[in-house]
Amino acid sequence: MMHHNTNNPIPKKRQRINSSTRLSSLSSAASDSSVQFLSLPISGGFNDSSTADVLLRLFHDSDSLSSISETSNSSSSKDGDIQIYLHSSALCKAKYFSALLSDRWGRNKDDFEMKMKKKVHKLNLALSPKPGSINAHLMVLRLIYCDDLSCAVNSVESAILMLPVAMKLIFDDLVKQCVRFLEAVPWSEEEEDEILNLVPFLFEEESKELLARVSTSRVDSCEKMLDNLLISAKQNHPNLVPVKAFVARLLREFSSRDSSRRVLEKAFSMSLKVVKESMEEYSSPDFRGDHNETEAIQRLNLHNALTNGKHLLWLVERMVELRVAEMAVKEWSEQDSFAADLQRAFRDDAWRNIVPGLPTVVLKCTSKLANAVASGNIIVAREVRMKLVKDWLPVLIVCKDNASPVLPCHKPALHSATSLYLELEETFLRIISTLPMDDAQELLQQCLSFSARGSEDCPHLITAFNTWFRRATRRNPATNIS
Structure with a gap:
């Protein structure tokens, strides 16, 4: 210097x-x-x-x-x-x-x-x-x-x-x-x-x-942030609609589809587990009775199932929107015990005055996933498609058969439920049309209750059976090979 x-x-x-x-x-x-x-x-x-x-x-x-x-x-x-x-x-x-x-x-x-x-x-x-x-x-x-x-x-x-x-x-x-x-x-x-x-x-x-400012030592920091956002959207806000809309936008705009998939799959499994456990406890013989303590526990189980079911539906919508619902479809198709608990619960009258919207939430989850499969948005194996219809078709039938009595103030809700039933019927029939003839025959026979409104009101069922019969009477293409 x-x-x-x-x-x-x-x-x-x-x-x-x-x-x-x-x-x-x-x-x-x-x-x-x-x-x-x-x-x-x-x-x-x-x-x-x-x-x-x-x-x-x-x-x-x-x-x-x-x-x-x-x-x-x-x-x-x-x-x-x-x-x-x-x-x-x-x-x-x-x-x-x-x-x-x-x-x-x-x-x-x-x-x-x-x-x-x-x-x-x-x-x-x-x-x-x-x-x-x-x-x-x-x-x-x-x-x-x-x-x-x-x-x-x-x-x-x-x-x-x-x-x-x-x-x-x-x-x-x-x-x-x-x-x-x-x-x-x-x-x-x-x-x-x-x-x-x-x-x-x-x-x-x-x-x-x-x-x-622009880097982190955590390799999973983005997924951790998304995890916390999903939890926050579920639990910490009294007005969940705008919060969930905000988180949904973040998921759409987030660049890593694999990270979004992992985070949503984890949240889906957790919410499904809570809903399943709540319905399992509600349907358990240990909780049947009329005393006040049992009734309080049953109310809590049903409310817990409905709250987590709504969040589960929101997660399903996000997964379908982002085309990352393969795991959700597969897991939903493996719920025979859960579907059985729901059928038992919906055959009773107790849920009507406690959680009247629970059947709709469950069927909407099923409808969203089934529609993704039927439209080709989510590609799954034949066994998964078969199980999806086989497990959840009985739940749809029970919900239709045990619908609440209609009061004048309930007509809009009834119309909404009827539209949901019809949409799910049509979706199940579309999925059945993708299955082998023997499997399709077994499931179509369980769909006869769709005709309860009369043959003129169920053209989707007529089409499904006509398609099956047309295929059943078609000469096997393999026999035409000389």
Whole structure:
């Protein structure tokens, strides 16, 4: 590091730069007026030709993006070049200039002072062709004269523009101030990309806080976040509709389909387990009776089944929407004991006044999954399709046979339930049409109750049977091969 000349005419206390707000506003401008403003001299400091001992030429050179050299025969600037008068004592705040000046002038103090008196040394600094490069260099060179950099950076734009220059010139104080500012303020997505492009050029300690904003040590952090959001949407909000709509949007827009699948499958299994256990306890002979304690437990079981059933339905809708419902379909097709508990429960009258909406919730779950299978949205094996209809067709029949008596105020609900029954009937028949003839025959016979409204009101059932008979009477294509 070179020694400062005590006889140097440069004042010890230079004019403080306090126009950082305007500097920031001009940071990326390319107009002549912005360059003129940034080039304005400061008495006894930046660009003051009367006291300077260094003349720095800034020029664009695409072949030499970061070169710096001394010249003694460049007295005038070319078109587009800028010449700035500077002071070696200030430039030494930037280690790049400090090393350059020390190597050029030697380490002998007397020799240094002698050369200082003889001439103004001329340096060339090549700039990248990136827009705003000259402005960025002028801003950094002005700040070399600033004794207090705490207010020098006040926008993400100016910090991003100045940081590469400060790193190139090894102006450590400004590098720290830019990094400190960027770490403390919000970024746009575009700004974040620019900042991350600069991170590899920073020391590890300097970049640590910036990287902490965009990286995590947990490999499963996204799934953990989604897990917590699903739990929160289920339990922690009195008005669940907007919360669930928000979480559903996040799931749709989340980029990792596999992560969404794993999170939704886990939540589906947990909710299904609670509903199954609640209905199992409700249907258990140990809880049959009329005393008050048993009735309270039964109410709790039914309410628990309904609450978790609604959340289960929401999860099914998300899984179908994202086309990740394969596991849900398979698991739903393996619920013969659960389906049996539901049939026993729905044959009683106790649930009607406690959870009248429970059958609808259960059948909607079945309908969503069955529709996904029938439409080809979810592709599953023949055995799964067979079991799905075989286990849940009896539940549909029981729900239809044990519908609540209709009161005038309940007519809209009855119409909704009837539409659901009809939709599920048609979906089951479509799935049956995909099964082998022997399996289809077995299941179609259980669908005769669909005709309870009369043959004119069940064209879907007529079509299903006609299709089966047409196939049954068709000559086996294999026998036509000679």
